[in-house]
Amino acid sequence: MNVNTQFKKGVLELCVLVLIERKDRYGYELAQEVSRHIEVAEGALYPLLRRLVGDGYCTTYLQESSGGPPRKYYRITPQGREYARQTVGEWRSFVAGVARLLEEGEEE
Amino acid sequence: MNKEQFLFRLQKGLAVLPSETRKELMADYEDHFRSGLEHGKSEEEIAFELGSPEELAQEALELQPKTDGHAERAATARADVPSSGIVSSNAGPKRQASFSFVRLVLSVLWNLIAVPLWVSAWALAAGLAAVVLALLASPLLFAADFALNRDWNTAQFYAVLLMLGIGIWVVGPFLDLLRFVARSTGRYALWNARFVMGRN
Numbered sequence: 208m209n210v211n212t213q214f215k216k217g218v219l220e221l222c223v224l225v226l227i228e229r230k231d232r233y234g235y236e237l238a239q240e241v242s243r244h245i246e247v248a249e250g251a252l253y254p255l256l257r258r259l260v261g262d263g264y265c266t267t268y269l270q271e272s273s274g275g276p277p278r279k280y281y282r283i284t285p286q287g288r289e290y291a292r293q294t295v296g297e298w299r300s301f302v303a304g305v306a307r308l309l310e311e312g313e314e315e
Numbered sequence: 316m317n318k319e320q321f322l323f324r325l326q327k328g329l330a331v332l333p334s335e336t337r338k339e340l341m342a343d344y345e346d347h348f349r350s351g352l353e354h355g356k357s358e359e360e361i362a363f364e365l366g367s368p369e370e371l372a373q374e375a376l377e378l379q380p381k382t383d384g385h386a387e388r389a390a391t392a393r394a395d396v397p398s399s400g401i402v403s404s405n406a407g408p409k410r411q412a413s414f415s416f417v418r419l420v421l422s423v424l425w426n427l428i429a430v431p432l433w434v435s436a437w438a439l440a441a442g443l444a445a446v447v448l449a450l451l452a453s454p455l456l457f458a459a460d461f462a463l464n465r466d467w468n469t470a471q472f473y474a475v476l477l478m479l480g481i482g483i484w485v486v487g488p489f490l491d492l493l494r495f496v497a498r499s500t501g502r503y504a505l506w507n508a509r510f511v512m513g514r515n
Contacts, residue, residue: 216374234343235350238364248366253343254375257336275353279346 215247220255221298224283224291227265233278256281264290318348321362328372340375419511426507433500440496447489450482 222241226232232240234256238249259265264287269277283291316324325344329337344365351361365371457475461467 233346233350235347235354238347242364248364248371249347250344250365250368250371251374253340253347254371254378256343257340257375258378275349276346278350279343 215245216251216255218245218298219247219251220259221291221294223252223255223259224264224287224294227281227283228288228291231280231282233270233280237281259287263287316359316362318358318362321348321358321365321368324368325372328369329375332376414512418513422507422511429503433503436496437500440493443489443492447482447486450478451486453478453482 219241222245223237226237226240234252237256238252241247241252242249256265260267260281263284265281265283267279267281270280272278322341322344326337326341329340332340347365348358348361351364352358453475457471
């Protein structure tokens with residue numbers, strides 16, 4: 208597994224947390240939302256979601272869908288909200304740091 | 316690759332997981348296909364967007380919740396023997412120790428009782444050590460006494476021989492006992508540390 212996929216896995220967790228923080232979503236919907244913005248193997252979502260549930264960052268419930276079996280929705284927990292807040296903070300400072308580094312390179 | 320092929324390959328990759336976990340994950344992917352088809356995608360498109368079933372299976376094994384010891388072992392086993400098509404360069408899942416404040420407090424509480432017991436065990440060992448050393452050193456003391464006072468005491472001489480005999484007789488068992496106490500203390504300390512830091 209190369210660095211790029213490891214990196215994407217970390218980012219995927221962040222994206223999923225932020226998406227379910229905004230509203231409850233089901234798996235396919237999450238995959239679509241993430242794919243709109245970044246290129247990622249959508250299948251990686253499901254093991255990740257299982258782990259988030261296992262860690263207590265979100266819970267699941269079933270809800271009827273129009274003409275079909277019920278869908279599994281993911282809802283964020285207060286713990287998950289806190290974790291998302293931290294992770295977003297880390298991400299922002301990370302991105303800002305990289306941006307500064309790149310700019311310094313251009314000045315030299 | 317169509318839905319059936321994708322699910323078949325995924326199922327194979329997830330074989331080492333507990334059946335409950337595997338069924339749940341398989342159901343997630345089946346639901347995903349169903350939603351995708353409802354949105355007008357083909358099975359091939361959906362399978363392509365999901366990614367390689369073997370890589371996904373590997374990821375699923377690594378991302379098991381930390382409490383799931385069975386799957387963690389399974390993932391380790393799998394990381395050792397990558398299935399065909401996967402070159403896994405990553406190490407097994409992280410064995411994270413989980414520090415717990417509650418366990419720390421518990422540990423402190425019973426150590427209030429246990430530590431004095433260990434101290435008395437060592438005090439006893441130190442006392443026995445003094446006795447054994449005195450027994451073994453008695454001929455030296457006797458010789459020193461004789462050298463200084465030039466006063467031969469036959470009864471004392473036999474007493475010293477007897478003490479030396481007893482000393483030689485008990486020194487082996489005493490060393491065994493000392494080793495035992497030392498090892499037990501070490502194990503007890505290690506066990507405590509593991510208890511506080513989590514079983515792993």
